[in-house]
Amino acid sequence: MVAAAAESKPRTERIDRIVRDLVPSASQLTRLVLGQARGEISRSEGGILRTLSDGPRRVTELAELEGLAQPTTTVLIKELERRGCVERSRDPEDGRAVLVSLTPLGGSALERYRAQYRALLRERIAAMPEEQIEALENAVGALESLVVAVR
Numbered sequence: 001m002v003a004a005a006a007e008s009k010p011r012t013e014r015i016d017r018i019v020r021d022l023v024p025s026a027s028q029l030t031r032l033v034l035g036q037a038r039g040e041i042s043r044s045e046g047g048i049l050r051t052l053s054d055g056p057r058r059v060t061e062l063a064e065l066e067g068l069a070q071p072t073t074t075v076l077i078k079e080l081e082r083r084g085c086v087e088r089s090r091d092p093e094d095g096r097a098v099l100v101s102l103t104p105l106g107g108s109a110l111e112r113y114r115a116q117y118r119a120l121l122r123e124r125i126a127a128m129p130e131e132q133i134e135a136l137e138n139a140v141g142a143l144e145s146l147v148v149a150v151r
Contacts, residue, residue, distance in 0.1 A: 026143075037116035041085075041109055044068065044076055049085060049110040052102035058091065059100060085109050 034043045041049065047066045051057060057065070063073035077100055080086040085106030091097035102110070125133060 033117050033120055037113070037120050039113050039116050041080075041113050044072075045080055045085075046110065046113045048073070048076055048080065049102060049106050049113070052086060052100060053107065053110060056089075056099040056101040058097055062100060080106065083109075 031043075034046070044066070048062060051062060051065050059073055059077060060070060062068075062077070063070040066073065068076070077086060077088075081088060083105075085103055086100050087103050088098050088100055091099045125136065128136075
């Protein structure tokens, strides 16, 4: 039924709706899910830990990747360092620069954070009708393709 309704609208109209609604809807879902999955780390801290799970980064690079001001990122890193989730070291390629790395404790905190929001999503999705689950499954694949295209 959804496919038939979509096919009755012109392609450009469907694309315009996606362009208008995709980012706000995804952002709202992210805020709601992460807001309900309260834990030991904040959404911003979770983003930093997630980025660091790909390897050490400079503070300026972390700020840029996370869309945060550098002073905000520095405060978050200091707090994460205080709790043993990250550590700082000198960049071997540039002794003036500092690299921030994820510690095993930080990796564990990130996994607990992920487990909390995944459990919340799993519960909500399990309550949905099968056709909506299938639509979400297809949407995940499409979003992954879109991420690659936007990079």
